[in-house]
Amino acid sequence: MNSSGRVSIKDVARLANVSQGTVSHVLNHPDRVSPVRREAVEKAIRELGFVRHEAARHLRAGYSSTVGLLLLDAWNPGFTEVARGVEDTTMDQGWTVVISNSARDIEREKTYLRLFYEQRVAGLIVVPHDQSADDLHQIRSGGAPVVVVDRPETGDHGMSVAVDDVAGGELAARHLISLGHRHVAFIGDEAAAAPVHARLIGVRKAVAEAGVDIRLDVIPAELTAEAGRETGEMLAAMPAGKRPTAVAAAIDLLAIGVLQAFLQHGIGVPDDISLCGYDDIPFTRQLSVPLTTVHRSHYDMGTTAAEMLTSALSGQVPDLRHVVFQPELVVRQSTGPVQPRSRRRTR
Amino acid sequence: MNSSGRVSIKDVARLANVSQGTVSHVLNHPDRVSPVRREAVEKAIRELGFVRHEAARHLRAGYSSTVGLLLLDAWNPGFTEVARGVEDTTMDQGWTVVISNSARDIEREKTYLRLFYEQRVAGLIVVPHDQSADDLHQIRSGGAPVVVVDRPETGDHGMSVAVDDVAGGELAARHLISLGHRHVAFIGDEAAAAPVHARLIGVRKAVAEAGVDIRLDVIPAELTAEAGRETGEMLAAMPAGKRPTAVAAAIDLLAIGVLQAFLQHGIGVPDDISLCGYDDIPFTRQLSVPLTTVHRSHYDMGTTAAEMLTSALSGQVPDLRHVVFQPELVVRQSTGPVQPRSRRRTR
DNA sequence: TGTAACGTTTGACACGTGTCAACAGTCACA
DNA sequence: TGTGACTGTTGACACGTGTCAAACGTTACA
Numbered sequence: 001m002n003s004s005g006r007v008s009i010k011d012v013a014r015l016a017n018v019s020q021g022t023v024s025h026v027l028n029h030p031d032r033v034s035p036v037r038r039e040a041v042e043k044a045i046r047e048l049g050f051v052r053h054e055a056a057r058h059l060r061a062g063y064s065s066t067v068g069l070l071l072l073d074a075w076n077p078g079f080t081e082v083a084r085g086v087e088d089t090t091m092d093q094g095w096t097v098v099i100s101n102s103a104r105d106i107e108r109e110k111t112y113l114r115l116f117y118e119q120r121v122a123g124l125i126v127v128p129h130d131q132s133a134d135d136l137h138q139i140r141s142g143g144a145p146v147v148v149v150d151r152p153e154t155g156d157h158g159m160s161v162a163v164d165d166v167a168g169g170e171l172a173a174r175h176l177i178s179l180g181h182r183h184v185a186f187i188g189d190e191a192a193a194a195p196v197h198a199r200l201i202g203v204r205k206a207v208a209e210a211g212v213d214i215r216l217d218v219i220p221a222e223l224t225a226e227a228g229r230e231t232g233e234m235l236a237a238m239p240a241g242k243r244p245t246a247v248a249a250a251i252d253l254l255a256i257g258v259l260q261a262f263l264q265h266g267i268g269v270p271d272d273i274s275l276c277g278y279d280d281i282p283f284t285r286q287l288s289v290p291l292t293t294v295h296r297s298h299y300d301m302g303t304t305a306a307e308m309l310t311s312a313l314s315g316q317v318p319d320l321r322h323v324v325f326q327p328e329l330v331v332r333q334s335t336g337p338v339q340p341r342s343r344r345r346t347r
Numbered sequence: 348m349n350s351s352g353r354v355s356i357k358d359v360a361r362l363a364n365v366s367q368g369t370v371s372h373v374l375n376h377p378d379r380v381s382p383v384r385r386e387a388v389e390k391a392i393r394e395l396g397f398v399r400h401e402a403a404r405h406l407r408a409g410y411s412s413t414v415g416l417l418l419l420d421a422w423n424p425g426f427t428e429v430a431r432g433v434e435d436t437t438m439d440q441g442w443t444v445v446i447s448n449s450a451r452d453i454e455r456e457k458t459y460l461r462l463f464y465e466q467r468v469a470g471l472i473v474v475p476h477d478q479s480a481d482d483l484h485q486i487r488s489g490g491a492p493v494v495v496v497d498r499p500e501t502g503d504h505g506m507s508v509a510v511d512d513v514a515g516g517e518l519a520a521r522h523l524i525s526l527g528h529r530h531v532a533f534i535g536d537e538a539a540a541a542p543v544h545a546r547l548i549g550v551r552k553a554v555a556e557a558g559v560d561i562r563l564d565v566i567p568a569e570l571t572a573e574a575g576r577e578t579g580e581m582l583a584a585m586p587a588g589k590r591p592t593a594v595a596a597a598i599d600l601l602a603i604g605v606l607q608a609f610l611q612h613g614i615g616v617p618d619d620i621s622l623c624g625y626d627d628i629p630f631t632r633q634l635s636v637p638l639t640t641v642h643r644s645h646y647d648m649g650t651t652a653a654e655m656l657t658s659a660l661s662g663q664v665p666d667l668r669h670v671v672f673q674p675e676l677v678v679r680q681s682t683g684p685v686q687p688r689s690r691r692r693t694r
Numbered sequence: 695t696g697t698a699a700c701g702t703t704t705g706a707c708a709c710g711t712g713t714c715a716a717c718a719g720t721c722a723c724a
Numbered sequence: 725t726g727t728g729a730c731t732g733t734t735g736a737c738a739c740g741t742g743t744c745a746a747a748c749g750t751t752a753c754a
Binding site: 365366368380381384405406407408 | 732736738740741
Binding site for chain 1: 403422462572604
């Protein structure tokens, strides 16, 4: 044991009556060492409780087996699914994943990006803030491949995995329109995040293409269940004739809040108002009224991003540099045909 | 720029016409360097896009500013709260947190513990698997302080933060008993995790101390919403007279599943059956029937664990080596007095 | 017996940084 | 002018590992 109280490769070599180089070979190229020495070294390792020093290994080898994952919001169930996909895929291929969370704070994001760069991570998967292209570019110029998740990108230098949220918005709106709804509200702040903006564009597109006269109200709201509850209460307070007959929420969390407010105020879903979410997080199935929503394959986004990254790391050029998933409408019980004016709840 | 294509401190020194030592001083002890040189160095750093190499720094300095957080189950909302608490506290004090997730897999836990050890993390916060005392001890012997979360520990060498789940089980059971319930079911596999076992002990204790004749059914179930739904359906299929009048679930996720099944089968909560959860995860408030549950301060567990760790890292001995939080009963709307045999739903 | 070929082991070196003793330069004071 | 005190700067070294050329030992063959 050396002066710092830690066991190094030298101590192992001394105990096993062998040179440092041999110990290193046992660790990295066991086939180059004779069985006798190998066993002696392994015994010494066990006796001393030696564990190799990753920083030294990294410094000498010049490469790292660590991959960084920077999440925009680790507490959003959708993104934890992304993380699970990334973890499952990279673990299988021998990479270590380090997860960090920017919590939608651009300063925090910058800090973590710098940290990742200082650690010389081999590669990086980022669910980025809206305004952080610069920092991502800096990492890229350092030589580490970067996969951007949940922001559609194009071009030759970079990789991305995203969902076609314009199409998703269209799906939701078309579904509601086809059920006969002619007064629809979209809930969510389009300035809050690029994907929300895209969804609204899709909704507007479907409305414009419907060929019938449709009124679309856009109600800005934070992306939380609490904001959903407040918005739901506002809607509940409106006279029934003035109220939209259908609501499309920018994310499921919002829809959950809206649903809760509606039920509390005796507004039936879908009998009085239809409600459509977005994301298809696991909890949508556990709600008192299972939610119609637009499914995004978060887990698959994670695995795909991880596969792109690992293939880039092994020197291959991935077949596709930019993958866009198509969302799918999942019809459950929170949406239904528009009711005639003098309607009654069925149960 | 050196041969590997990366910029090192030497390159900065050369460009700024200064020695390596001076550059290092600019980075670590700016006050020791004259303003003229400092500016020259800073300019060179900007021009070259120099970012220091954490592995080399770590190797030379002998210490790391990284703290590991190993979660048992990152997808359980309770544990993500713990992570949030840890992150907020350690970030403030300049530590970097690396999060990993053992996913209740003991092999994965071992792998990550080894990885943390190889990285020579300064300290470690672990929400451990039931059978992993050995590995934790190995880390401790390496000199890094370890805080164990959610498993009550005692003794002088080690730190822990936990919740008195026996008391929590008692709280839940006493509440139900005080409402007049005499036939109670506990749902959850006591072998699944130590905290669940503790809760059941608490329930049994309350039943024994009640002084009245109480029937307690223990129904093993996995710790998922899906398992809760299945158990709820089984209970719903029983004739009303044979059914327990109250259910205590081992965790909220289970209770959510039970609730969903009850409502689907027309069983009123709390009118037909009272339902009590455990954990107080955020979603309990968003349910169609807000859940009575036992609150555990997950976020505070995280901050406390982080504070203990950071004070240990700065050489102080924390005032308390083992902290046990007291749970609190949160009465919402899913529990109510037992109804006479010929009862009717009120709404 | 001598030599070549081969497989195993060795020892020195480099990776990029922080530290520390030593050194140079400046200034005030005697 | 010489001395001491002080500030700023330097250069060598160490941290623990992986690699690589060189050395070593063994065996096979002439």
